[in-house]
Amino acid sequence: MIQDEKIVIDNLFEFWDFTGNLSKTILSAEDFKAVYPKNSDWPKRIFSLKNDMDPKTDVFEKISAQIGNGSLPNMLTLTESMSNLYQEDLSEAGFIPKMKQRGMRIDLSGLGFIEQPSEYKFKTVSGAAEADLFASIASASFKYQVDGRIIELLSANDHSIRLFIGYFNETPAACGLVFYDRYGNAGLHMIGTLPEFRGKGLAYYMTVHLMTACIEDGRMTCVLHASEAGEKVYLKLGFIPVKQIIGYSLPLLN
Incomplete structure (x- = not known):
């Protein structure tokens, strides 16, 4: 991950973590975090996947199963670098791209x-x-x-x-x-x-x-x-x- 990408994504993920902890809607697992409010569509997100995971990891299958049983929100956010690295794993777990946003800095x-x-x-x-x-x-x-x-x-x-x-x-x-x-x-x-x-x-x-x-x-x-x-x-x-x-x-x- 390039330095500018890290600076931009760190702020977003920390903001979601801050919001989840403040509203007591944060979920923390070994390989990721999620915010899952019950009365709001925002910021229902799974995020902060570990950057040092094995590319053959089954974490996406585990996340998929938990989304299916309702224990996680149905939105997983990845950096472009992480997305490219795990494209095959994401596809095998059933994930499809839903939205894209451009990171920017000044x-x-x-x-x-x-x-x-x-x-x-x-x-x-x-x-x-x-x-x-x-x-x-x-x-x-x-x-x-x-x-x-x-x-x-x-x-x-x-x-x-x-x-x-x-x-x-x-x-x-x-x-x-x-x-x-x-x-x-x-x-x-x-x-x-x-x-x-x-x-x-x-x-x-x-x-x-x-x-x-x-x-x-x-x-x-x-x-x-x-x-x-x-x-x-x-x-x-x-x-x-x-x-x-x-x-x-x-x-x-x-």
């Missing part, structure tokens, strides 16, 4: 001032009502259920994480957060915009706001994972593409 020390127009405002999430609002925006943006109780727990830990709601002409329309990992790197996560407000630059200016918050907190290395649509926004801001992450699932019968 050095904030060279970021120039970006003025934000007056119609865009950003507010730090505080308390249950704003946590529910953040969760509702995220749910509508990403088309999966986000539990406001998990968001509320995250918002109370301002030493590691900062959550924001974006407003367009005083109307709540976007969400986003920054997570600081143990290495001092900042990860941007859950940048979403309500469908009816897309095309107005909210994702761009939310990202700018999060990057500014990172600089204010003395963090110079910023990372994220981008959808195909979001990648264009981040390239415009100067993010450099790294390797992808790939989410695998089983085509389970209902």
Whole structure:
């Protein structure tokens, strides 16, 4: 695994681990971790497979069996490097690629001032009502259920994480957060915009706001994972593409 790929993925996996421990939904096994909330589709993930596993390991068969009996969520996230290494094992265990996101990185020390127009405002999430609002925006943006109780727990830990709601002409329309990992790197996560407000630059200016918050907190290395649509926004801001992450699932019968 290249160094940039490791920096980007370490932030994401630590964020999921942090969220799982905080919400008491973490599952830890010898070869992997998982977060499995009951009232939320996020962040239902299996992740952090050991990098030193034997390529002939049967861990994917074991994970497949546990997904089948309902004891693990049906989403396994791997780095592109791990995915390439275990492609045959994944296929034999029944896993198929479901989603891909591009890892990206930027050095904030060279970021120039970006003025934000007056119609865009950003507010730090505080308390249950704003946590529910953040969760509702995220749910509508990403088309999966986000539990406001998990968001509320995250918002109370301002030493590691900062959550924001974006407003367009005083109307709540976007969400986003920054997570600081143990290495001092900042990860941007859950940048979403309500469908009816897309095309107005909210994702761009939310990202700018999060990057500014990172600089204010003395963090110079910023990372994220981008959808195909979001990648264009981040390239415009100067993010450099790294390797992808790939989410695998089983085509389970209902």
